[in-house]
Amino acid sequence: MLRIGASLAGCLLAASLFVPDTSSAADITLGASVQLTGPFANTGRYYKDAYEFAVDQINEKGGVKVGNQQSKLALKIYDNQSDVNLSVRQYTQLASQDKVNFLLGPFASNFAIADSAVSEKYRIPMVQGGGASDQIFSRKFKYIFGTLAPATDYFQSTVEMMTKLKPEPKNVALLYADDAFDVSVAEGTRPLLKKAGLTIALDERYTSNATDFNSLLARIRSANIDAVLVAGHETEILNFIRQAQSLSVSPKMYSFTVGVPSADFRKALGEDADFAFGMTAWLPSASLKDKWFGDAEQFAKAYKAKYGYEPDYHAASAAADVEAFAQAIEDAGSTDPQKVRDALTKLNFDSLYGTIAFAEDGQIRLPQTVIQIQGDEVVPIYGKQGFITQPKYPMPAWNARQTTGAGK
Amino acid sequence: MRGKRPGPENSEAEIQTNEGIAVNLLAQVLLNGVLLGGLYAIMALGLALVWGVLNIVNLAHGAFIMLGGYLAWYLFTGLGIDPFLGLPITAVAMFVLGYLVQRLLLNLIVRAPMFNTLLITFGIEVVITYVAQLAFSADFRTINPSYAGNNVSLGPVIIPVVRLMAFAAAIVLTFGMWVFLLKTRLGRAIRATAQNLVAARLYGIEPRHLYATTFGIGIGLAGMAGSLYGAVSQINPYIGATLTAKCFAISIIGGLDNPLGVIVGGIVLGVIESLALLYVGATFGDVASFGVLVAVLIVRPSGLLGRTA
Numbered sequence: 157m158l159r160i161g162a163s164l165a166g167c168l169l170a171a172s173l174f175v176p177d178t179s180s181a182a183d184i185t186l187g188a189s190v191q192l193t194g195p196f197a198n199t200g201r202y203y204k205d206a207y208e209f210a211v212d213q214i215n216e217k218g219g220v221k222v223g224n225q226q227s228k229l230a231l232k233i234y235d236n237q238s239d240v241n242l243s244v245r246q247y248t249q250l251a252s253q254d255k256v257n258f259l260l261g262p263f264a265s266n267f268a269i270a271d272s273a274v275s276e277k278y279r280i281p282m283v284q285g286g287g288a289s290d291q292i293f294s295r296k297f298k299y300i301f302g303t304l305a306p307a308t309d310y311f312q313s314t315v316e317m318m319t320k321l322k323p324e325p326k327n328v329a330l331l332y333a334d335d336a337f338d339v340s341v342a343e344g345t346r347p348l349l350k351k352a353g354l355t356i357a358l359d360e361r362y363t364s365n366a367t368d369f370n371s372l373l374a375r376i377r378s379a380n381i382d383a384v385l386v387a388g389h390e391t392e393i394l395n396f397i398r399q400a401q402s403l404s405v406s407p408k409m410y411s412f413t414v415g416v417p418s419a420d421f422r423k424a425l426g427e428d429a430d431f432a433f434g435m436t437a438w439l440p441s442a443s444l445k446d447k448w449f450g451d452a453e454q455f456a457k458a459y460k461a462k463y464g465y466e467p468d469y470h471a472a473s474a475a476a477d478v479e480a481f482a483q484a485i486e487d488a489g490s491t492d493p494q495k496v497r498d499a500l501t502k503l504n505f506d507s508l509y510g511t512i513a514f515a516e517d518g519q520i521r522l523p524q525t526v527i528q529i530q531g532d533e534v535v536p537i538y539g540k541q542g543f544i545t546q547p548k549y550p551m552p553a554w555n556a557r558q559t560t561g562a563g564k
Numbered sequence: 565m566r567g568k569r570p571g572p573e574n575s576e577a578e579i580q581t582n583e584g585i586a587v588n589l590l591a592q593v594l595l596n597g598v599l600l601g602g603l604y605a606i607m608a609l610g611l612a613l614v615w616g617v618l619n620i621v622n623l624a625h626g627a628f629i630m631l632g633g634y635l636a637w638y639l640f641t642g643l644g645i646d647p648f649l650g651l652p653i654t655a656v657a658m659f660v661l662g663y664l665v666q667r668l669l670l671n672l673i674v675r676a677p678m679f680n681t682l683l684i685t686f687g688i689e690v691v692i693t694y695v696a697q698l699a700f701s702a703d704f705r706t707i708n709p710s711y712a713g714n715n716v717s718l719g720p721v722i723i724p725v726v727r728l729m730a731f732a733a734a735i736v737l738t739f740g741m742w743v744f745l746l747k748t749r750l751g752r753a754i755r756a757t758a759q760n761l762v763a764a765r766l767y768g769i770e771p772r773h774l775y776a777t778t779f780g781i782g783i784g785l786a787g788m789a790g791s792l793y794g795a796v797s798q799i800n801p802y803i804g805a806t807l808t809a810k811c812f813a814i815s816i817i818g819g820l821d822n823p824l825g826v827i828v829g830g831i832v833l834g835v836i837e838s839l840a841l842l843y844v845g846a847t848f849g850d851v852a853s854f855g856v857l858v859a860v861l862i863v864r865p866s867g868l869l870g871r872t873a
Contacts, residue, residue: 193694195802197702334847362846367797370596371841378589394704394798401713402724424704424798554713
């Protein structure tokens, strides 16, 4: 019995040794589980499209140089149906059965928190551009890297800008959904507001996927709040704005963590999206040079031509994840997960997304530029250097807005 | 305090006591709750009808609401048909769809155990949802007629026009249903079948056609609810499941015997949710609504307006 077991194990071992030879030897496979269906499919597709786009572009430019050999990149993507548990199973499969070389991330912090446990367990580096919550990086994991700036800093530039607005907003409502990312945003924003001398008149957590904001809006109105900061998901923010309009709630300004940079969000709201503030760590500027794409502007143009919609920071961050691996593999001169992991910690290169360098905890640090929807355009308003464009502030009352005609 | 802001309106607001603000706030939130309840009622009406008459808990109900929303969206953006004026078109199209689904699919299991009907309607829900994503993409849609953001103020209380119109539509449809079930020949036949199938057949009622008609009416109502939902909220392929859960709760709270019960259930739920959001906290909306559901099940298992068994 023991002998049979031993020989069986021998066979398995031999078989597993042969696996790399049977698959096309030169390919370096990046695996990911992404939300292609389900409630997060809307943002999930940015990740799939951008991963594909970056992999294709890198391959077209000759692939990745490992030592003195050129290797091509390959992708293996599963659809996690917007289900966290399924995504954990799929990452386990990618790591243990599919034996992919490296892992790319899913969208959203709560997914990244769960999935990074898999990369840690199998000691395969994961570079993810979909989760910004500090919770992902506070566990001292060694194999998780993130290209979204920390959630706690999302409103930093916005609060800074608020202190320079005339008339200065005095009291603030902070609303946030009850998930990892949004809770982190709220935790980071409270001390910022306090430091800026702004009063938090309303500090309220709401259920993710909430559709009814009428009660909160009534409170915002009755407390006469100047500025509303919302950390939530696009569907909630859409409902929030529509209901604000229908109740004529018009604070001096409102700002949202998501939605504003996304084309489909603006399309769904039409001109009602006007005046909304948001933030982005990325703008498709020609000044962001890139080894593979030329620069961010060219990236955005080519991306739109291929997929039919404008990339936002999610897409740029996802493309940067692929580039981070390409660069780290070249630096390491190897596809050994340990060596690539070490190379990732030392990365420092310019990309279409900005300078890719990870802090001690594995997360990138990038400043958020305040943006505002003005007419059909998303306009950069406030960055490191101060005001870029004059904000439209205070926001006009709903009935004082100029509409161009019957709906859209 | 804020000396720089001009206008008599503001100083007035500052003089106003906290009590006054609280009363205004309560009035506003109560009104929001009632209007929300109207929307809830129209969503649940079809589910309650199908459940009461066919004994099918239609887990795909929310998905049909979603389909109705998309239909109204296409009518509005493609043909410029107002979502309220388009209600009859949506209703008829969805009726036909519902009739066919019942005739070709659900009639096969209508007398099977409850579990089978749950399984098949769950399956329909999954199919509709994923076909919708393929057909319409995961992008959000809103039906946004020019008056969508309008409101009228009634003293300190503000009434959103679209919600008021949706509420009115809900009331009209509910009373229409009530009259239809009570006074018309077809309505009586539906009720007769629900009460005693054998006797109904002896009187010459053809159950397969009648079941399909009932289901068609239920889905037609779902379609109209979807149009209104799209006008006040947003539509994407995944809104169905949560809407089904809401409708389920409303049907139980209101009772299945009487369409008027559904409107009571909807308003009760809308008001309680809104008050919970105001006084308890914004994460307690669902806790409150399902709390009410449990309480009703304990105290009046056949619903607030249901016959006590």
